[in-house]
Amino acid sequence: MKITFINFLILSLSSFRLTRLLVFDKITEFIRSPFFDEISEENEDGEIEVFYLPKKTGVKKFMGELLSCYWCTGIWAAALIVALYYISPDYSTPIILILAIAGLASILEFFVQYFIEK
Template sequence: MRMTFFNLFILSLASFRLTRLLVFDKITEFIRAPFFDEIQEENEDGEVEVFYLPKKNGIKRFFGELLSCYWCTGIWTAALIVGLFYLYPVLATPVILILAVAGLAAIVELIVQFFLVS
């Protein structure tokens, strides 16, 4: 299968969306929870701030460090998406397209929010 600019664009959007889904979105918090310790601190204004620190040891630390780094997780999601695209194109294409459309929609939403809310 030949890599075209269009394929690269779609794969990039899908990787972007999957990375954000794993690292930031509330819906996948249950995936991240076993790998982090939650620390609560009260700031100067009396508000409670919550910090998530990777676990201290072992495999949980590895995945905690990975999930706390957008760039690190992005490498692995890109590898997964490209691998699936080449190994199982018929099965992977619908999933990749859904992620790509969601990624593009997120970018469009940021642009709209920037211009309408500003």
């Protein structure tokens, strides 16, 4: 199957959005939480700051390090998106398209927040 520029763009945007979903979004916190220890510290202003550190050993450590690295998770998210696209384009295309549209929307929202609402 040939990848056109528009296919490449859609796959890229969906990979971007899937990566953000896995690494940062609140809705997928339940996926990340088994792989991290939550550390709370009081800062100079007396406010409590929460940090998430990968577990210390084994598979949980590996997954915690993977999920704390945007670049690392991005490679696996891209591999998953491309594999789904090639293996089952009929079933994966709607999911990929939804992720791509959400990815573009998040990029546009950044520009709106940065340039218009400043």
